Amino acid sequence: MQLSARSFVRCLAWLLPAVTLSPVSSSAQTATAEQVTAALAKLEQLANAAIADGSVPGLAIGVVHHDKVVFLRGFGTREAGEPEKVDADTVFQIASMSKPISATVVAALVSDGVVSWDSKISDLDPAFRLADAYPTSQLTVRDLFSHRSGLPGTSGDDLEDIGYDRAEILRRLRFVSPSSSFRAGYSYSNFGLTAGAVAAAKPTGKPWEAIAEEKLYRPLGMTSTSSRHADFVTHANRAALHVKADGAWAARVERRPDAQAPAGGVSSTVRDLAKWLRLELANGSHDGKQLIAAAALDQTHMPLMTRGKNPVSGGQSFYGLGWNVEFGRHGLSWGHAGAFSVGARSLVTLFPERRLGIVILANAFPTGVPEGLSDSFADLVFQGKVDKDWLTDWNAIYAGMFGPAVAAAQATYATLPSPATPARPATAYAGRYANDFVGEAVVAAAGDDLVLTLGPDGAKSYPLSHFDRDMFLSFPSPELPDMPSAVSFVIGADGTASTITIEALDGNGLGTLRRTRE
Incomplete structure (x- = not known):
């Protein structure tokens, strides 16, 4: 069983979406081509330094500005101790950064009139049940993509850990008591969002994975992107997952996230993801063609659920539909991050008013490199200098994430009761x-x-x-x-x-x- 089934989700529920920073007016902040170019040179230096000091074995970065891809670069190696380098076409597992991508796919279905964000799950997928009758009858796609269904955040993760498939996990969610009243509380749920995505695809008669490809990956030319793990492993140029073993990065565990593919099962490259960033920043338009109606896509970026104060910065944070919505140090941003505790990190941050976006993929956990680089890049663009050593601070946060939990568990069972009682036969x-x-x-x-x-x-x-x-x-x-x-x-x-x-x-x-x- 992976830790993500319980304490991992609780630890990351705040950290997975992009971090909120103290609100200030963005009106005075610009992002000219010259500012972005200067920031990119320093970003590259910071990324190389993160590889050199062992913060991650490998990472890839893509940056989009005013509908142009201005930076695509890989750093380090796909697997620790092996010579193959990461480049812009290295395929990474992006974990929970899959959620805003899935929101874009559903927006395409909404744009086509297949569903609406307020379509009831009981109409789309009558077999799906929550624990209580009223929420079951009223639950919508919007509710599940904004994590306000009442499902506890870890619901279903534990069943995935012990081998159940998606259909069986979603069926068994009916046995889980709610953690809050319907639409009254925010609880970040992998399988809640998965249920919403699967239901939205039901009217097409096609599986979610095929719909994601048909509505987003293929139209954008995201040829290395998939929601199927079987497709990921066919790529020779793919990043391994890494965890720390005796102080060094080691590729030890394979993560097969097909059961929660809409929430955490996408694999992609920064080259492909830059195309998605362009679509988001251009309000659903790509290369002069409106692929998704702006009104359908806009809904994903509307703040729906408050998440209270961010424990890192103290600022206020909101969740939309698969996106975190922030009003921070550098104005409005949309973002989301991802992590597999068995060795993956990812982060996307968009500044829509400046038509600027950055995506960072890394092949290790725990590490705060994506947040550290993204925050540093934003500082460099908007104010010409980095306010603080974000990489060090974020690495410390992630490095200490599980230490107390492990230490507490070890301490609890470190000493046998005295006198110890033997087991029965x-x-x-x-x-x-x-x-x-x-x-x-x-x-x-x-x-x-x-x-x-x-x-x-x-x-x-x-x-x-x-x-x-x-x-x-x-x-x-x-x-x-x-x-x-x-x-x-x-x-x-x-x-x-x-x-x-x-x-x-x-x-x-x-x-x-x-x-x-x-």
Whole structure:
């Protein structure tokens, strides 16, 4: 199970969209060709320095100004320790930066009259359910793209971690209790947005991946862009995912995000993404042709949900439809970032009033390089100098993101209770357990140990090590192999376990499964 299923989403819910900065008037700030050119020279120096000091193995940057691509460059290597270089055509997995791209795809469907942003999900996809009847009957595409459905942010991520496909994950969202009243709270949800995108594509009779290609990638000539992981791995020129191992970047884990493709499954290059930036900054026009009606696209950039004060800058932030909307140090901006905790980072920032945009892709996590470079670039363009060392500050934020959580988990289970109570015989725990959300879990003896098997057809297996009496530990996170997670049993009157609670799946209170009697 990846950490993204629980604490990762909570940590990144604020950081994934572009960062809010203190509001000031943008009227005095310009972005002339000369200012952008001067800033690009210094941006290139900063990017080279980030590679040289090991902040990331590789990254790529694209910049658009006044409907022209003014910068496309790769830096570093596709995989640490290997010679192949990143260039403008290296394909990266862009994680949650997929969300504004998917919003553009739905805007194209709205432009064509296939759906509206206020189409009800119950009309588009009658099988989809939330936990409560009223939200289910009123839920719209707009609600799901603005994260105001009431679904808790981590809903479904845990099911993806243990191997369920998109259709089954979306079906099981009906078992998740809401975290807020309908339309009353913002909760950043990968599978909520995925449900909205899938429903919007339903009237076409085609899968989401085909619609994204038909409505956006192909018309813009984004020939290296896809919402299918199978397409990503066909590219020889692709970036590996990297995490830190013993202080060095290592390509260890593959991330297959097909289940949440609209929210996190796009792969692309900065060359392709620069074409998308041009479309956004030109209000749906591309090379003189109006591909998407401006009115349909404008809706994605309207602030709908307040997210309160940004913990980094203290400024106010809003969410539109797949986009973060900011009123910051350099005026209005639209943006979004992405991250896979197994090794990807991405960021897009657009200044629509200046027709200026930057996209940055990196092949590592944790790192704040995209934010650091983007903030530095904006400072250089709008005021001719960098206000502060953004790279250092952002790297520190991301580097410390999971440290406290890992340390707390390790501390909790570092010392056995004294006196420790031995486990019961394996037969007390072995058996099948189930609930509607998680499905079936099987606990089986493996020599003197226990193994927990989860997911469809037992897709995932985790050894259990005894901690105390009826509590065991697993280490389910591939990118944080030293982070323990509890698996606890309740013993019934017959001396065998009646329930099992899997801490790693209990973020929304659905991690307790009852023994099934065969």
